[in-house]
Amino acid sequence: MTGDTGGRPLIELEGIAKHFGEGETRVEALRGITLAVGPGEVVGLLGPSGSGKTTLLNVIGCVLEPSAGRMVLDGETVYDGRWTRRDLRQLRLRKIGFVFQFHNLLPFLDSTDNVALVLDLAGLPVAEARRRANELLDYLEVGHRRHAFPAALSGGEAQRVAIARALANRPRIILADEPTAALDSSRARVVVDLLRRLAVEQRAAILVVTHDEKIYDRFDRIFHLRDGALEVERPLTRSRRKS
Amino acid sequence: MNLAYRDIRHHRGRFLLTCLGLGLLLAVVLSMLGIYRGLVADALTLVRAPAVDVWVVESGTRGPFAEASRIPGDTREAIARLHGVAAAGSLTYQSVETRHRGRRLRLQVVGYEPGRPGGPPRIVEGRPIARSHYEMIADRASGLLPGDRVRLGRNIFTVVGLTENLVSSGGDPVVHLTLRDSQELQFELAPSAARRQMARGTAPGSTDFVNAVVVRTRPEIAPERVAETIRRWRRLSALTRAEQERVLTRSVVDKARKQIGFFTTLLLVVSAVIIALIIYTMTMDKLREIATLKLIGAPDRTIVGLVLQQALAMGILGYTFGALLILAVADHFPRRVILRPEDGLGLGIAVFLVCLLASGLGVRLALSVDPAAALRG
Numbered sequence: 225m226t227g228d229t230g231g232r233p234l235i236e237l238e239g240i241a242k243h244f245g246e247g248e249t250r251v252e253a254l255r256g257i258t259l260a261v262g263p264g265e266v267v268g269l270l271g272p273s274g275s276g277k278t279t280l281l282n283v284i285g286c287v288l289e290p291s292a293g294r295m296v297l298d299g300e301t302v303y304d305g306r307w308t309r310r311d312l313r314q315l316r317l318r319k320i321g322f323v324f325q326f327h328n329l330l331p332f333l334d335s336t337d338n339v340a341l342v343l344d345l346a347g348l349p350v351a352e353a354r355r356r357a358n359e360l361l362d363y364l365e366v367g368h369r370r371h372a373f374p375a376a377l378s379g380g381e382a383q384r385v386a387i388a389r390a391l392a393n394r395p396r397i398i399l400a401d402e403p404t405a406a407l408d409s410s411r412a413r414v415v416v417d418l419l420r421r422l423a424v425e426q427r428a429a430i431l432v433v434t435h436d437e438k439i440y441d442r443f444d445r446i447f448h449l450r451d452g453a454l455e456v457e458r459p460l461t462r463s464r465r466k467s
Numbered sequence: 468m469n470l471a472y473r474d475i476r477h478h479r480g481r482f483l484l485t486c487l488g489l490g491l492l493l494a495v496v497l498s499m500l501g502i503y504r505g506l507v508a509d510a511l512t513l514v515r516a517p518a519v520d521v522w523v524v525e526s527g528t529r530g531p532f533a534e535a536s537r538i539p540g541d542t543r544e545a546i547a548r549l550h551g552v553a554a555a556g557s558l559t560y561q562s563v564e565t566r567h568r569g570r571r572l573r574l575q576v577v578g579y580e581p582g583r584p585g586g587p588p589r590i591v592e593g594r595p596i597a598r599s600h601y602e603m604i605a606d607r608a609s610g611l612l613p614g615d616r617v618r619l620g621r622n623i624f625t626v627v628g629l630t631e632n633l634v635s636s637g638g639d640p641v642v643h644l645t646l647r648d649s650q651e652l653q654f655e656l657a658p659s660a661a662r663r664q665m666a667r668g669t670a671p672g673s674t675d676f677v678n679a680v681v682v683r684t685r686p687e688i689a690p691e692r693v694a695e696t697i698r699r700w701r702r703l704s705a706l707t708r709a710e711q712e713r714v715l716t717r718s719v720v721d722k723a724r725k726q727i728g729f730f731t732t733l734l735l736v737v738s739a740v741i742i743a744l745i746i747y748t749m750t751m752d753k754l755r756e757i758a759t760l761k762l763i764g765a766p767d768r769t770i771v772g773l774v775l776q777q778a779l780a781m782g783i784l785g786y787t788f789g790a791l792l793i794l795a796v797a798d799h800f801p802r803r804v805i806l807r808p809e810d811g812l813g814l815g816i817a818v819f820l821v822c823l824l825a826s827g828l829g830v831r832l833a834l835s836v837d838p839a840a841a842l843r844g
Contacts, residue, residue, distance in 0.1 A: 287839045317764025328759040332477035
């Protein structure tokens, strides 16, 4: 089911809506979201608290079923009535990489095994998984911390290990939830630049939820979300991005 | 990649401490089972020690252990002449308290006729009683050694031999004296009391009484038949060995047995609840990690394995700690603790099942975790 879709968007949302509750308690969390993110693109998703950013991330991450709309991830139409919980789990494992605000590394695994775990879950032999994990850690310049446990890593190092984990299965889609929130401005820029590099090299679509103004200029496009609806899609010029 | 093992290895200090705590609890359960077995075994020791088939006691009583029994000393000669009786011996039983080397010593005195049934079953050190007076055979549990001299009543006795694991139902070590010495100890009045009785014009009574006569029947004769014959005499009661054992376990130690049984059951229930709580708490501590695992695509079996394997590892380690601990300290208990392999195996299986059931709570909690929780701040 995987494959290069060329210039075709890897994330396609069409009229996605999500509501919680019914009657008087009904809350419209997402309203008619339509967006597309193509290969090699790094897109920012901004919005105030409660605007629906995390809900949208959950929907795209296949952990929350939308109430209405159509979603296509890497050419596969999700939630069309054929998807079981197992299928969604497999889809997440194969096609989506997650980067979290607080890195969410498993505290009882060292850096190598945190990355290798995803490969192990995908069925790779442990030795091979570890070899590839170490390659990734070297690539992300945290190879020297491969035996360190998350508690011993700095914020930047932990986030790099988390990115390595997100990339381990070479996913076409990477969803990042406030990946720079716990980092200072210089480290934040380094992390986003890293994501940009990966997007280009791996032809992946990267969607970053953020409040961090320091990194706005690192995105190809920025979506603003307010009260569950996309308000603005603001493209950034290359020159501004590179400044 | 075994996540349960990796988590345990990373938090080994906390995990081992938890297992140690559980082990202490299971050691208490095992010790209660051992005390229970020891209580029953101790209660039956005195009945089994003489290796006899019939107990002859005072009419209308279930003596000499459950009730007091006093029969004339010449009863043994009459019994010995009965058809089917191979040998008979007179016995007395009495609890005494004395002091030895500055410590209080509580003893169960058994008076027997050397050469007849009722003597100590096996002497592990020293020799049997060879003189008709003032020699005794003591159980090791008394702390006495061959050559020790102990005052019982008005006389001083020399320990000439030692027995092992011979205690009364109350846990008091048994000492064996000759029947004559024990009768004197039990029935003879102190000189001042005897003088008072003489002054009142009443001659001191005979001391030729015994508490029971024990009978070994001929192999071809059923003990029930001999007991039945004796019961017809009306002045005597007769109990077979099986009846005597039943009387002891149902009357003498019954309440203690039930008490320990209830307490053991209660401890097992408490252990089950504690195991369940520990596993539940261990799972609660990992909710974020579980949510992350689910989000990145870990199958349910990985999550279930994480909880289940840790629960079983905790049960196995806790049980091993407990068993080793109780094996190390069992001999230091004031009363006998009998650890039977079948009890250990039974508790092991119970712990395994409890861990399995208790992990069900943790598994349920883990499976209910929403992967979206990993994305919440």
